[in-house]
Amino acid sequence: MQDSSTMLVTFGPLILMMIVFYFLLIRPQKKKQNEIQSMRNNIKIGDDVITIGGIMGKVLLVKEDYVVIETSSTKTRLDIMKWGIGSLASNKAE
Structure with a gap:
C-alpha cells in the first residue's frame, strides 16, 4: 500500500503538469492550425x-x-x- 501512495506522490505532480501543458499550449495551437487550414481550404x-x-x-x-x-x-x-x-x-x- 505504501508503494502505490509513494508513486502517486512522485508522479502526480508530473501528470498534473502534463495536463496543464496540454490545455494551455497544445490545444490552443491545434485550434489555431485548424482555423488557418479551414481558411486556406475556403479561399x-x-x-x-x-x-x-x-x-x-x-x-x-x-x-x-x-x-x-x-x-x-x-x-x-x-x-x-x-x-x-x-x-x-x-x-x-x-
Missing part, C-alpha cells in the same frame, strides 16, 4: 489575401494546392502555394 476567387511573406493580392484562380494572385496596379500575377497564404485581408486594411 475563393476575388478574395484579398496576404501571404506569409507579406505580399498582398487578389485571388484570380484557385487550384487544389495553389492559387494565382494578382498584385498591385501593374497586374503582376503570382502562383502561391496554399500553405503560403497567411490570412485574408480585411477591407479595413485598404
Whole structure:
C-alpha cells in the first residue's frame, strides 16, 4: 500500500503538469492550425489575401494546392502555394 501512495506522490505532480501543458499550449495551437487550414481550404476567387511573406493580392484562380494572385496596379500575377497564404485581408486594411 505504501508503494502505490509513494508513486502517486512522485508522479502526480508530473501528470498534473502534463495536463496543464496540454490545455494551455497544445490545444490552443491545434485550434489555431485548424482555423488557418479551414481558411486556406475556403479561399475563393476575388478574395484579398496576404501571404506569409507579406505580399498582398487578389485571388484570380484557385487550384487544389495553389492559387494565382494578382498584385498591385501593374497586374503582376503570382502562383502561391496554399500553405503560403497567411490570412485574408480585411477591407479595413485598404
